[in-house]
Amino acid sequence: MRAAVVTRFGDPEVFELTELPDPVPGPGQVAIDVSHAAVGLIDVYVRQGLYRDRPGLPQPPYVPGLEVAGTIRALGAGVTDLRVGEPVVTLSGTGADGGYASIAVVDAAMTASLAGTGVDPALAVAAVPNAATAYLALTEVAHLGPGERVLVHGAVGGLASAFPGVARTLGAAGVVGTVRRASLAGARATALPYDEIVAAEDLVGWVGDRRFDVVVDPVGGQLRTDSLRVMAPMGRMLLVGNASGDWEHTVPSNALWGGNLAVLGFAAGYYLPAHPEQARPAAAGALRAIAEGLVDIPVQSLPLAEAAEAHRRIALGGVGGRLLLTP
Template identity: 50%
Template sequence: MEAIQAKTFGGPDVLALAELPDPVPGPGKIAIDVSHAAVGSTSCSGAVNSRTFPAWRNPRSYRAEISGTVRALGPGVSGFRVGERVVSLSDGSGTGGYASIYIAPAHMVVSTEVYRLDPALVVAMVPNMVMAHVALTRVAHFEKVERLLVHGALGGLSSSFPGMARQLGASRILGTVLPNKLKAAENSHLPYDRIVDSSEFQSTLAGETFDVVIDPVGGAIRSHSLKLMRPGSRIIVAGNASGDWTHEVNSNDLWLRSMSMSGFNAAAYFATHPEVVRPALEAALKALAAGLGEIVIDRLPLGEAEAAHRRMEDRSLHGRIVLEINS
């Protein structure tokens, strides 16, 4: 198979296309002929100890996100057929997704046959919509008619929240973006009611309050968000794109105003709650089929993985990048 390898730690320049032996699925695993692989911020911010994934700055496992067709079933796997169109998350135990063949844990795979969706859109949105569904339903306990605020509104994870919240019955969904992304926000087809400048969101949204806030940005935005939350509201900490690791939130503010703050890391959560994945995958596909996850997608061939990651690191994207492989 063709695969992207990184033999040393480093930046995008360590990525290289290589030929590797075709992997065979073991018990409980599925071999998938990959058509598309998503490029996400996780793969830029952390190193990977996989022969088919880039080794970045801080070694850790990476959730590969791929779409394709079933190639072979490992012992004990049922409910799928060879040639069936599927999308897969990963629990970190599979081979790397930047490859023409991917070995996936069966419980992280779901069929996309009945939806007739673009596989590039599926892999760009469904895995993150799964994370959004779990964060909203299991961590934030989101309810119908509640109001949602999403920071970094066009980012990979953030862009998946409005569709899932709309499916869950949200009454109002607002987002924030950096000033240089306001133009892209105006052309977005994501189901936000409004997207505003993150540098002015406190004054722009003065008088509004929210039941749930999604914050993958961190830094001062996290503290400022508390001022727009009502008693009983919840803020989900889902990242630190700002790079500010020193910022602190006064926990007394949470107590005095009866608010809660929870962290959500999908890899950690899915590893201990595997039963939530399949229902969330189904919910994500239904939301995407309903038009609740339309986003701009840039498509590059597998051999241009280095260029894809350079674009991720310079933050020039207004949508998602997908690597095309067997398509």
């Protein structure tokens, strides 16, 4: 199979396109002929070596990629609920490697069928994993209730843009998004089911007396602390990323007990392996939001040989959707 291999930790030039032996699925696994592989910011961080000492994450040489779409190539022992040739998409509990290749082997439990959904594979891998993450974060962690109000930072980002649609299907009364600067609140933002979009720097002044029950923060930095000022009593803040790159920022803990607030972290890549039974219900929730037209994610595709360029674009920001590799 063809694969884009990270040969060492470092800059994007560490990628090498190479031929590797075709992998074979083990018990409870499936092999997938990959049509599209998603590129995410976590892929960039792992390649840079930011998590080099974290157990369970790959060491070079390795093939990155958490999420793929394609068709089932082979079934491992014990897999009876999928069939060869079936169109599928995988979720983020597959590990941190293996997707940037023409064949990927993943756990069957993290694989959702696209048969009969009408969702094409590019949209599936662009939208389903993030929408499933949003579904799990909002239902299992934030416990979003009908009639509650939601604030989503980085509103047009790949992960964040899945939250408003899923929140709507769960009964949210209102969803507001923030963007880094006002010029980003254009056609992309208005295509998503937000009530309003506001520049992050204007948030505190703009919000007035309004308060939010759930804040979704994939950005971090000072915006994280500013958000505490616009949360309702018993509000929950979901930490789902750190796109600001500010790894030193801390939240003032006294503001939490004083405001009856909670700050909750969520990473699907760690949650789903411990709760594999949640993967397919989350995928079903994601597909429901997509079918209702509530998850609109622009897709850009590059050939597998341009994995380094894909990482450069992700690191620079401003992709405004999902970036895919096509083997």
